Amino acid sequence: MNNKIEATLKNFFIFNSLLGRKEGEEFQKILYYHPISDVTDVQIKNVGLVEGIIQFTEHFKPSRDVSLMHTKKTRQLYFQPEKNYWVVMTIYLPYIIKTKEGTQTEEYLEDDVQDNVYETVLKQAYYMYRLFWGTFENIKDIGTLKMTLEIFYKAEQRGTQRYADHLSVLNQYFVACKHGNGAARRLNAQKLSFSIYRLTSWPFITGPSNLKLAKTIGNIPKVHLFSGGKHEEYHFVVYRALSCSVCLFIDGKSELTLDLFKELDDFISPKLVPIVSDVAEFCSKQVITPSNLPENAPRFIYFNKLNLAYKSTVHLDNKQTGNIACSKESLMLMADMNSKFPSLGDYGETIVKTMNDYWIVGKKSNSREFYVALQQKYSSINDISDEVKKVCDTELKGIFFHPM
C-alpha cells in the first residue's frame, strides 16, 4: 500500500534585509516568522539562506526578482512587494511512502505542486494584509509593524479572521478592478454576491446589526485601497439584499452615524431589487446545461480577450473551479497551449495527441482563443479537423478563425 502525505507549510516569514545588518543582530531583520517552534537560530539561518539566494541571483541580472527555489523535498517562494521587504513561504512537497522489501522510501511528488498556484497564494497573503493595514513602509515604527503582522497572520492561520472568507473574494474583485473594465467588474461582483450571501440575515453585513434596534453602528473595518500609486483609507460597508451585495467604500476621514446607515438603506433598498432580478437572469443565462450533451462529445472553451466573450462546455457551472466535463489532463494541456500561444504570433493552432489517444486542439486568432477536447479515439488528424470544424459551425457561428 502506498501512503500519500499531502503538501504542508514548512514556514512563512517576512523580513527586511536593511535591518539588523550588524553581526549578532540578524534577528532584527525578521518582522514575522511562522512557526514559532523554530528557535531564533533556525529563523536567522533560514532568512540568511534567502538573503544569500537573493544576492546570488542578482549577480546574473535576471529580468525579475528571484521567485522560486526547488529542492528535492521543498518548494520555496519569494515575493518582494515593497523594496527590501521580502515575503517568503516554504512548502513541504507531498510524497508517497513506498515500502519495498521492508525498507521505506519517500518519493517526492514535485509535479503535484504547481508554482503559479502557490505564487498566487503568497501574493494574496501580502495583499490581504495591505488591504487592512496598508503598506509595510507606511507603518514607520518597526515594533508596531511587527505587532500588526502578528495579529493579522495569526488570525489568518487560525482561519478565524472575521471577514477572511468574503475578503478573499473581495480581493479578487480589486484585482479585477485594477485591470479595469466594466465586464470583468460585473462578473466578479457576481461572485462576491454568492459568497457573502449566507453570512447573515441583516442588510448590513458590516455595520449596525439591526437598523431598528441597534444603538451603535457596530464594527466597521477600514481598508486600504491602492490605485495609480496612491493609497487611501476607506470604511468598508457591505450591504446585502436578496442574492445581491453592494460594497460601499466611504471616505475614511468621514464619520459614520446610525442615521447615515438608515439613509443608505432607504436609498439602496428600492433600487437594488430590480437590479437583483436582472443579475439573476444574467446568471441563469450563463449557466449552460452540458448535461444534455453526450458524455464523450467534444468539449470546448472559447474566449475573446477583446470583448471578454466566453463560452464553455468544459465547466459544468460558472464558478469555473472543479466540476469539469473533461479529464483534468485535458484541461492542463489546454493551459499548456495557452502558455505557449504568445510564441506563435498573431495566429496559430496546436493539435496534440495524448498518451491515451485523445486529442486536444487549440486555436488562436488575434485575441480569440478556442480549445477543444475530443474525447474519442480518432484515427487521423484529418478527422480531427473535420470534427473541430463541426463544433465551430454549430457553436460559434460566424466567428472566423484563421486558418480553418
Add this chain to the structure above:
Amino acid sequence: MSSNVELEPGVTPESGLVTTDSFDNLGQMGSSLEEIKSASAVSQSQESNESNSHYDEFDESPNCMETTAKEDADLEEYKEWANKKNHVFVLSLAGKPIYSRHGNEDKLAWLFGVMQTLVSFVQSNDDCITSIQAGDTVFIFLVKRPLIMVAVSKTQDCIYQLISQLNYVFNQITSMLTLTRLNRIYEQRQNYDLRRLLSGVERLIDHLLDFSEMEPSFFLGAVQCLSLATSIRDSISSTIVSACSKIKNLVFAILLADNKLITLVRMKKYYLHPADLHLIFNLVQASESLKNSESWTPLCLPHFDPSGFLYGHVSYLSEDCQACLLLLTVERDIFFTLSEAKQRIVEKLRRGNCLQAINESLNAKEDTCANAGFTELRHYLYKCKSTAQFYQPSLSPPYVLSKQRLIDLYKRAYQRLHCTTRPLKLLFERSSDEVILAWDTKGFELYIIFEPLIDTTSAISLVTKLLNWIKKKEERLFHLTSPTFLK
C-alpha cells in the same frame, strides 16, 4: 494519421549502440573493463561513496560578495559576463573552482564559494537544492559526488535539457580521469585543486557546450551516419575486422568524419552508448592536433565503464581523406600494433576505392528537402529508436543563417513530447512562421518543419511520402549492420 505505422525506416535487428534512456546513472553501470581484462585485473574496490556529507556549517554570512567591489574598468566586462545566455560552473564539494564557461575561475572564486554554501546549507537539512527561478534566468544545481555542477541559463531550454548538459560536462571530466580516480582524489584531499589534472580539458568542455547547443544529436540521444552505399560501408567494416583479427582485447573501432559515423565495429557482447559516442565526436572535433599525427590517448567512456580507461589509437585515415579512426583497447601498450593495423586498413580501403567513396559523400552533402522533391518541407529530423541513429537533410532557407532558431524549435517540440508530467504522442503546431509536427511512435521519432500555410491534409500525406522516401534510402542513410571483431 494512422497510428499503426508499418514503415519504420532504419530498423535493424542488432545495433552497436545502446538505446536505453538512462543517461546519468554511472554508478550502476557494470564494470565492462573488468570482464575484458580478465587476467590483469587491477582491484578497484574503493568505490564507496560514503561519508563526506557533513560539511562545516558556513558561518560567514553570504555577504562575502561585497568584498569583490568591482572597479569601474571591470564593470563593462562584468555586465557582459552577467548577460551571457548560458553559464556553466563546476566546483568541488568543498567549493574549489574547477571550471567556468565564461570568465576566469580565480576571479570568480567568491561566486563558487556562494554556490557551495547554498548547496551545503540545503544539504544540512537532509535535502538537496535543484533549481532557482528568477524571471528569465534559471539556475540548475546538480550534485554529482564528488562534484557540484551549476548551470545559469537565460535560454528557453527546459530544466531537463540543462540537466542533461551538466551531465555531459560531468562525463567529459570523468572521461579524462575516470570516476574511480575522481572519487579517490577527493577522499584523500577534500581541498584538492582539480584544475591541475584537467589542463586541456577546459577546452574540451567549452567545445562540448557549444557543440551540444547546436547539434540535434544531443537532445535526440542519437548519432547521424555518413551516407554511404551499403556495399562500401560493409567493405569498410570488414576491412577493419580483418585488419584487426589478430589483435587481442580491441573493444571498439570507430570511423567518423564530419561529425557523422561511418562505421562502428565492436567486441561481441559490448555496446557503445550514444552519450559516450558524443564525447568521442567532441574529442575529435575539438582537437585539431589529431589531424597531424597518430596519438595514443587514455579515454574513459563513462557509460561503458566509469571505473577505468580504454586506450585509444587515434588518427586520420590520410591527408586526402579526413575521416578519423579510433581503435580502443584495454591494453595500455599496444600503440605500435594498432599503428600497423591502421596502415593495413588505410591501404586496403584505398585499393577498394573506399577512401574515394567517403570523400565523395563528404563533398556531396546531404540533399536539402527541396532537392529531394519535398518543396513544402523545410527541414526534418528522423530518429530510429532501436538503433539510436538519426537523419537530417541539409539546411535550407530560412534556417541557413539561423540554425539556432531551428534547433530551439526542435528542442521545444522534443520537450513537449517527452515532458514527464504530460507526455504527448503527437504535436502539430502552426505559428505565423512555420508549422512543426512532432511524432513519437514505438519505432521512431519524427520532427518536421513545414511551410506555415500548409493544411493538415497535405501535411499528413507528406509525412507518409517522406517515410517512404527514407525507407527507400535507409541503406545509405543508416548503419544497419553491427559488425563485431572476430574474437
